[in-house]
Amino acid sequence: MKFLHNFITFAVLFFVGEVGLQTATAQELPATGPQSNAIEMVPNNMYFDMKQDLDKPLAGVEFRILDSLQNAYSYFTNAQQPFVYYPGKNLLVTIKRGAQASSEAENTLDDLFILSSDDWGHKWSAPIQVYRAKESANRNKMARYPSVYAFEFEEDLGFVYTAPLTNNNGWTGFINGFYYFSSGNSSSKIKEDPSFAIGQTNYTWSGTDSKIVGGIIGDDPFSLAVGNIMPLGGLPLTKTSSIGQRFTTSFDEWIPTIPTAWAANKFAVPQPSGTNTDSLRTSLILSLKKDWTNNYLYFAAYARYQAANNKDKWLPGVSKSTDNGTTWSEFEIFPWKVISDYAKSLNINPEYVSIDRGAGDFVQISENQYSFFVTINEDTTKTGTVYAKALHKIVELYKEGSQFGIRPIADNSGYYLAYLPKEKARNQMGNELMATRTVDGSKLLVKWVDFIDAKDKDGKVIKYYSTDIFVAVRDIKKKEWSRSKDITESAMYDRITWIPDFIPNDLKNIPVLKLESVPNSNDTEIEARARQRRLETERQYVKIANFDADELLIVGVEEQTNNFEIGNIYPNPATDNTFLDMNLPSNGKMDIMLVDLFGRTVKNVFSGSVNGGFSALNIDLGNQAAGTYFLRINYNGSIITKTINIIK
Numbered sequence: 179m180k181f182l183h184n185f186i187t188f189a190v191l192f193f194v195g196e197v198g199l200q201t202a203t204a205q206e207l208p209a210t211g212p213q214s215n216a217i218e219m220v221p222n223n224m225y226f227d228m229k230q231d232l233d234k235p236l237a238g239v240e241f242r243i244l245d246s247l248q249n250a251y252s253y254f255t256n257a258q259q260p261f262v263y264y265p266g267k268n269l270l271v272t273i274k275r276g277a278q279a280s281s282e283a284e285n286t287l288d289d290l291f292i293l294s295s296d297d298w299g300h301k302w303s304a305p306i307q308v309y310r311a312k313e314s315a316n317r318n319k320m321a322r323y324p325s326v327y328a329f330e331f332e333e334d335l336g337f338v339y340t341a342p343l344t345n346n347n348g349w350t351g352f353i354n355g356f357y358y359f360s361s362g363n364s365s366s367k368i369k370e371d372p373s374f375a376i377g378q379t380n381y382t383w384s385g386t387d388s389k390i391v392g393g394i395i396g397d398d399p400f401s402l403a404v405g406n407i408m409p410l411g412g413l414p415l416t417k418t419s420s421i422g423q424r425f426t427t428s429f430d431e432w433i434p435t436i437p438t439a440w441a442a443n444k445f446a447v448p449q450p451s452g453t454n455t456d457s458l459r460t461s462l463i464l465s466l467k468k469d470w471t472n473n474y475l476y477f478a479a480y481a482r483y484q485a486a487n488n489k490d491k492w493l494p495g496v497s498k499s500t501d502n503g504t505t506w507s508e509f510e511i512f513p514w515k516v517i518s519d520y521a522k523s524l525n526i527n528p529e530y531v532s533i534d535r536g537a538g539d540f541v542q543i544s545e546n547q548y549s550f551f552v553t554i555n556e557d558t559t560k561t562g563t564v565y566a567k568a569l570h571k572i573v574e575l576y577k578e579g580s581q582f583g584i585r586p587i588a589d590n591s592g593y594y595l596a597y598l599p600k601e602k603a604r605n606q607m608g609n610e611l612m613a614t615r616t617v618d619g620s621k622l623l624v625k626w627v628d629f630i631d632a633k634d635k636d637g638k639v640i641k642y643y644s645t646d647i648f649v650a651v652r653d654i655k656k657k658e659w660s661r662s663k664d665i666t667e668s669a670m671y672d673r674i675t676w677i678p679d680f681i682p683n684d685l686k687n688i689p690v691l692k693l694e695s696v697p698n699s700n701d702t703e704i705e706a707r708a709r710q711r712r713l714e715t716e717r718q719y720v721k722i723a724n725f726d727a728d729e730l731l732i733v734g735v736e737e738q739t740n741n742f743e744i745g746n747i748y749p750n751p752a753t754d755n756t757f758l759d760m761n762l763p764s765n766g767k768m769d770i771m772l773v774d775l776f777g778r779t780v781k782n783v784f785s786g787s788v789n790g791g792f793s794a795l796n797i798d799l800g801n802q803a804a805g806t807y808f809l810r811i812n813y814n815g816s817i818i819t820k821t822i823n824i825i826k
Contacts, residue, residue: 241694244720245293246718252720254713257387259326259389260325262327264335266330272294274324275287275289276289276291292308293306298688299724308337321342322341324339324388325389335358340354369432373410374434376436381422381434383422390403390466391466400426400502403424404466405423406421415458419447423440442461443484461479464494464540465539467542473502476499476542485508486511487748494511494552510577512582513794530561534608538550553571555569572590572626573586580796583791583793586659588650593642594607595645597711598712616682620654620655620683623681627647628648630644646667646672649730650663651731674693675690684728686726689722744758744760745758750822750823753826754798768788769782773807803824805824
């Protein structure tokens with residue numbers, strides 16, 4: 179592959195913010211990013227030196243060709259789940275679409291295939307076809323954006339999968355299937371899932387989200403997939419934001435339901451904007467995970483929650499099921515106050531900070547310990563900050579026991595790679611932020627894609643010449659994140675990248691998958707780089723590499739909080755639960771006593787370890803009688819008292 183040694187002076191920088199599509203001039207390449215109208219691009223301290231011989235291997239990992247696709251629509255959205263690992267069988271699994279027919283081969287472009295590997299991606303099985311679009315019952319039902327999940331059934335392996343279908347005139351529902359091996363035989367049951375009725379309302383699946391899990395209930399396999407649900411016609415607005423699930427044990431019928439905790443009335447009612455479309459939703463699917471320890475299910479979403487103190491803020495929340503999806507808990511919402519306090523510590527008005535809903539992930543560690551991984555951005559159109567100096571930070575929003583907190587991971591540019599042609603320059607994966615954990619749950623890894631600079635043959639810096647894959651890790655006992663590592667370090671555009679939901683315990687031999695446009699040896703240097711930004715009109719290689727990240731645990735980030743502060747109590751007055759804001763200089767021991775007006779200890783409402791940094795502690799007041807009390811807070815021997823009013 180040849181690479182461009184010059185740069186384009188006046189390319190267009192596209193971004194989509196809440197105010198719509200805007201443009202600005204920039205160097206080298208189109209990119210997209212939220213909330214910015216800045217012309218200046220953010221510099222990066224990492225350079226790809228083009229004076230070296232480009233035919234020699236670079237410092238980054240070497241990708242191997244796994245397969246090929248007609249276009250990128252097998253792996254094109256972070257709302258799907260095409261790359262997973264099943265610990266029980268030591269099996270890495272991916273699902274993909276087929277390829278355009280050659281003169282002598284069958285056209286499998288709209289079919290689905292599953293591939294597996296038992297050595298973390300070095301060797302793979304032959305593709306197993308699980309859906310054939312041209313079968314009479316499914317004619318013109320073309321699969322896109324597939325998801326897969328693996329589990330054991332009858333001492334063998336089962337795959338459940340789902341994918342949205344199109345007939346080239348619009349989305350026509352989902353294909354949902356189950357495939358398993360038994361005594362050398364295989365079976366596949368497929369069910370298309372178009373519009374449906376729940377109660378007196380007719381619904382349809384809105385969008386293409388296709389998260390799915392599977393398992394065993396008694397002696398039967400089951401599967402559950404989640405999706406956005408809209409009334410047919412998109413109205414009334416009070417019902418547009420429901421999230422639904424489709425569930426099966428027979429695999430002949432998938433039953434659609436809207437869990438009570440996920441109904442539209444749990445989310446802030448979208449305000450009319452002149453167009454009655456599904457863009458008026460105020461809930462978005464983030465992740466669906468299964469805890470293999472106890473078979474609990476965890477569903478994470480971005481939303482404007484009615485139960486939140488700040489209904490106008492998009493926040494992550496998680497709902498849990500202990501009965502395989504029959505019932506779900508109310509969403510546990512991450513407190514905005516933690517993000518607000520963190521922004522204030524950086525001297526930024528928190529009203530001008532938001533979560534980037536274009537990317538993110540969720541990892542469940544134990545029953546009461548989990549993390550959201552998001553990018554928070556500063557709205558430079560309101561702060562007036564030069565985009566290069568604005569806040570664009572990848573963070574972990576965690577819950578450990580009763581404590582909610584924030585941990586910084588890395589800065590990023592805030593820009594996304596835009597695709598060609600420019601009228602279809604959408605980027606559905608944002609900065610490709612994904613998170614995973616080791617099989618034993620002892621370590622976390624975060625992956626994202628960002629721009630790097632380059633130096634030309636004369637030593638001149640070309641800003642944002644290409645994109646690379648970055649990772650950072652954290653030992654869950656250490657509390658802080660490692661430095662970030664560029665694992666590719668090449669002039670090739672890295673895009674449409676995936677890591678599985680589990681990785682090796684020693685952080686070695688970690689698989690990473692990406693797509694790459696098949697090169698053409700006749701391309702000029704400019705044409706070669708442009709080809710790598712075309713996803714729809716170019717055949718794609720599916721490529722895989724393995725990398726080590728264990729050395730990252732040696733050095734952590736240097737960002738620390740230095741001020742000790744016990745902040746506000748909210749809500750106050752409170753009923754059964756309240757939050758206590760904290761900014762602690764280090765990890766420590768905390769005891770909190772509820773004390774009456776006579777100084778008598780009523781009860782111990784918290785006793786345990788707490789993490790340093792900005793956090794919010796959830797305090798259970800139980801069935802305490804109404805009245806005025808004090809919270810006596812003992813942190814590492816220092817005591818602070820706060821007043822709290824309890825109402826009933």
